[in-house]
Amino acid sequence: MYWRPIGESDLSECLDIQPDCLGDQIVGRVTAIRVWKNLLSNPSFLANVIESERPLGGHKIVACGMGVFVTKAFVDEEIRKPRSGLNSRIIAGIAAGDTIVLSSAQIGEGNAGEGIDFVNMYGTWRDRIMNANQLAEAQALLGTSFVEHFTGYRFNRVLKEAIRHSQIALARATGTYRMVAEFPKSDSALVMVTRDSVLTAPYSVAAKMYRYQAPVLRLRPAEQKLLAAALAGKTDAELSEELHLSIEAIKKRWMSVFARVEEFKPEILSTIEIGDGRGPQKRHRVVAYVRTHREELRPFSWDRMKR
Numbered sequence: 001m002y003w004r005p006i007g008e009s010d011l012s013e014c015l016d017i018q019p020d021c022l023g024d025q026i027v028g029r030v031t032a033i034r035v036w037k038n039l040l041s042n043p044s045f046l047a048n049v050i051e052s053e054r055p056l057g058g059h060k061i062v063a064c065g066m067g068v069f070v071t072k073a074f075v076d077e078e079i080r081k082p083r084s085g086l087n088s089r090i091i092a093g094i095a096a097g098d099t100i101v102l103s104s105a106q107i108g109e110g111n112a113g114e115g116i117d118f119v120n121m122y123g124t125w126r127d128r129i130m131n132a133n134q135l136a137e138a139q140a141l142l143g144t145s146f147v148e149h150f151t152g153y154r155f156n157r158v159l160k161e162a163i164r165h166s167q168i169a170l171a172r173a174t175g176t177y178r179m180v181a182e183f184p185k186s187d188s189a190l191v192m193v194t195r196d197s198v199l200t201a202p203y204s205v206a207a208k209m210y211r212y213q214a215p216v217l218r219l220r221p222a223e224q225k226l227l228a229a230a231l232a233g234k235t236d237a238e239l240s241e242e243l244h245l246s247i248e249a250i251k252k253r254w255m256s257v258f259a260r261v262e263e264f265k266p267e268i269l270s271t272i273e274i275g276d277g278r279g280p281q282k283r284h285r286v287v288a289y290v291r292t293h294r295e296e297l298r299p300f301s302w303d304r305m306k307r
Contacts, residue, residue, distance in 0.1 A: 001062065001137050003145035006047040008040055014049060014064035018124035020163045020188075023087030027095050035091045043299075044069040044102045048145040050125070050138050057129030063138040065146055066122035069102040069110075075117040075159055082181035082190045086161040087121050107153070108299035112214070115156030115195075127166065139170065143205040152294030154212045158193040175201035215296045217260050224297045226253045227290050230283070258282055265289075 006014065015022055015036065024032035039045040050063035068090070078086060093100040102116065110116030123146075125138045160177070162168045168189045171177040176198050177191040198207040219227070229242050236250045243250070261268050268289050272281045290296045 001050055001052050001134075001141055003048050003050050003141050003148075005149070006040070006049050006064065006066065008037065010049050010061060010064075011036060011040065013059070013061050014047075014066070014122070017061075017064060017126055018122065018163060021087055021122045021124065023085075023089075023091035023121070025085055025088040026092040027088075031095050032088075032091050035094050039066075039068060039094070039101075042068070042101060043104050044107065046149050047122075048142075048149055050141045050145065052134075056134065057126065059126060059129065062130060062134070063125035063142050064122060065120070065142050067118055067120040069107055069116050069118050069153075070100050071102060071106075072117055072156075074100050075119075075157055078159060078190070079180060079192070084161065084183040084186040084188050084190075086119065086159070086190065090119060090121065104299045105301070108301040109304055110156070111154045111295070111298055112301040112304040113154075115154045115212075117157045117159070118150075118153075118155060120158055120160035123160070124163070124167065147205055147208045150209055152212075152296070152298045153209075155193075155209055156195070158206070158209075160191050162189045162191050164188070174204060174206065176204050176206040213293075213295060215293070215298070215300050217264050217296050218302060219257070219260055219296055222253060223257050223260065226250070227257065227287065228297050230287050231291055254279075254283065257286060261286055261289075 012033075015033070022029065022032050023035075027035075040047070045066070045068045047064070047066035049061050051060050052062050054060075056062055070090070074090075074093075078089075090100060102110070107116055123142055125135065125142070127135055130138060159180075160171070162171045162177075164187050168182075168191075171189070171191045172179075176193050178194070178197050180190040180192050182189040193206050195210055198204065198210050201207060225243065226239065229239055234242065236247055239245075240247050240250050245253070258269070268285050269282055272285065
């Protein structure tokens with residue numbers, strides 16, 4: 001099995017894995033699906049699928065995780081008045097135009113400040129088509145993909161409504177989720193991870209997400225986009241196609257990245273000798289650095305740091 005970012009063609013299949021998480025109770029299925037589709041292009045929405053090399057029970061996608069950064073006010077209200085149907089209130093709020101979901105600028109403010117809140121809207125699997133070992137692998141990959149995709153953000157609280165006994169049991173087993181409220185009638189529970197709760201399990205998946213440090217390279221969004229794509233080991237030609245830029249524009253963007261590195265963290269490139277292979281060496285060093293420093297690729301408000 002392996003994980004990858006979700007695509008629009010995956011959405012319907014993923015939502016069918018756990019219909020209880022669709023969030024259509026208030027606005028109906030058609031509107032809910034429209035909201036989910038719109039979220040796919042929102043920078044505050046992050047999602048991965050877990051795929052099997054060979055179909056299991058006729059399905060290659062065996063698990064999926066999706067979530068969104070939300071305002072502090074929304075999480076405060078959910079904790080103050082816990083009830084089932086968390087996703088339905090998010091979906092309904094977005095459909096109504098409420099400012100529940102954070103903008104990139106707000107995420108940058110939170111990363112430079114006291115952190116940001118996140119709702120894990122969907123983290124589920126096809127347990128009936130997998131044996132015990134396959135299920136354990138899928139669940140482990142959900143955690144791994146979560147860390148890989150979310151590292152570099154300054155998390156404050158992670159809220160989730162665990163649906164059905166299996167998800168509630170898994171949330172308890174992690175040792176990092178704390179129970180906010182249980183809803184026996186709907187067989188669900190509101191659970192939350194905080195900075196304090198991860199201290200009880202310092203080597204857990206959640207603890208890795210909370211190890212935050214501020215970026216130093218001061219990369220522009222265009223430079224971040226280039227490096228994010230380059231993490232997959234793509235050539236300039238492949239980057240040109242993916243980013244819809246000319247080869248010359250890609251090369252200029254690399255030069256801009258190198259200038260940032262040489263200004264703010266010159267030790268990354270300081271031992272590279274002048275020669276024909278200097279360009280590829282520089283790219284390799286920079287990509288290796290951001291691979292282990294994902295905060296460099298996340299929104300960050302440098303203006304807030306000056307206050």
